[in-house]
Amino acid sequence: MPSVSNKGLSMPESPIRKLVPFAEKAYKQNKKVYHLNIGQPDIKSPQVAMDAVSLHSLDILAYTRSEGSEEYRKKIANYYKANNINVAHDDIIVTTGGSEALLFAMGSIADVGDEVIIPEPFYANYNGFATASGVKIVPVISKIENNFALPPISEFEKLITSKTKAILICNPGNPTGYLYSKEEIQKLAKVVKKHDLFLVADEVYREFTYDGVEHYSILQEEDLAENGIIIDSVSKRYSMCGARIGCLVSKNKQVINTALKFAQARLSPPTFAQIASEAALKTPQSYFDDVIVEYKERRDTLIKLITAIPGVKIGTPKGAFYCIVELPVKDSDAFAQWLLEDFEYEGETIMVAPAAGFYSSPGVGKNQVRIAYVLNIESLTKAVKILRLALEAYKD
Incomplete structure (x- = not known):
């Protein structure tokens, strides 16, 4: 058999x-x-997103561009600018959920046998994405006793080898709910710059922060332009998990151009879901x-x-x-x-x-x-x- x-x-x-x-x-x-x-x-889910699909005027449900429609990407860029993240539409690739953005990121920055350091516990599907990409996860353990805070940077540096390509974080975190401070992001930025690594941040829960503490994105650090990659999604932000729309964001043109080849191989993200997600950007505060x-x-x-x-x-x-x-x-x-x-x-x-x-x-x-x-x-x-x-x- x-x-x-x-x-x-x-x-x-x-x-x-x-x-x-x-x-x-x-x-x-x-x-x-x-x-x-x-x-x-x-x-x-926001009614404006649901209405956009039910009231569409399409005659043909056609492919969109592999990187997502230009109009939608321009509106995503405006959303980021409103959140103090200065990116352009051509720094963005629309993906089929944050999951595909993570797969594109791993495929673009790591070869089989390369390593990515991740504070654990982490989103369970990182294990699956790493296996599918032939990438080895190297964990640095955070503990419930200190509320899963960022481990000391020295713990990261102990794990860096010639195979290390990136540090991956989820901020705010799934499954812990931990929110990295600006100071912690800056510590991570310093170490990836020092060792010429990527810092990949899964920021799909950006809107969900409590106790008056604001989210600080890795791309608010201007010197991470070549090292930073954001993974994002509409799933949780707008309670639109079934839309399966996300995006990969980076100011590193080589990363974007490489990820685009993966996007072209799967043709395009879903058209109706992009219509809903574009409309969702009108959701009031x-x-x-x-x-x-x-x-x-x-x-x-x-x-x-x-x-x-x-x-x-x-x-x-x-x-x-x-x-x-x-x-x-x-x-x-x-x-x-x-x-x-x-x-x-x-x-x-x-x-x-x-x-x-x-x-x-x-x-x-x-x-x-x-x-x-x-x-x-x-x-x-x-x-x-x-x-x-x-x-x-x-x-x-």
Whole structure:
């Protein structure tokens, strides 16, 4: 029988989605499942974006340019300028989600066997993108005890070799919610300049920051023009995950020209989704103001309820809408599956994302889960109550 590739065999399962069959089984048992496992906001997408698609005047659903329509890219550049990020439309390639932007970035800056340093825990799909690109992730561990702050720069420099091509961060972070300060960004900028590396920043949660702290982008550092690459997406910003529109942004022309070849190979990003995403740029600031108030209330509620559970630790997120929670269990994978298969309270249970998949270091994060606080306050409160009762009942 023909065999599949070693690359395919080594592709990691998604810690976010691999428990779906057990959730489906729970549905068939008429259980209600509260989804704390996936960053699918329950916030409505902007009406202006939905209207743009329903009211379109296209006669033919044609290809767009491989780098995305020029009009849309000019409007994206204006959005960045409003956020103190000075880029032009030809510094931008529109992609099929932030995922494709990450793949284009890895393909453009690294060869098979090259290394990218990433603070962990990190967005689980970085493992998959690295495997698909033949790139080795070199982790530098951040810890829940200091709220997943940036590790000392000396820890990064210990890991830099002739194979190192980039440092990759997510800011604000998924899965930790950590928000890098301006000073931390400047420290990273200094080290990539010193060692002639790229600094890749996944900034898809830029709008979601709390406690009066503003997001600071890597491309606000003017001397990172040749070293900086931003990964971005409309998915979370406008609650438009299904649009699958993102972008890669860099002032390094060689990076853009190289990424464009990858974009040409997949032809073009989806036309309707670009129409919706272009219209979404008209979303008023009041939309984001309301969303931030809502997410901050959810965050504060979650932290209050979680910290009241004996033996549980939680990192306090300063951005995005995720946090890492450390549980008094040996194996969060087994616990997450047990929640769906064997536990219920008044016909309800919860689904969480085991955190080991957000690390590349073997054995780390085994007693942690990622929680996405994308549910309304009432549902979030019920979900944490179920978690507390489940931990009381669970036998490791």
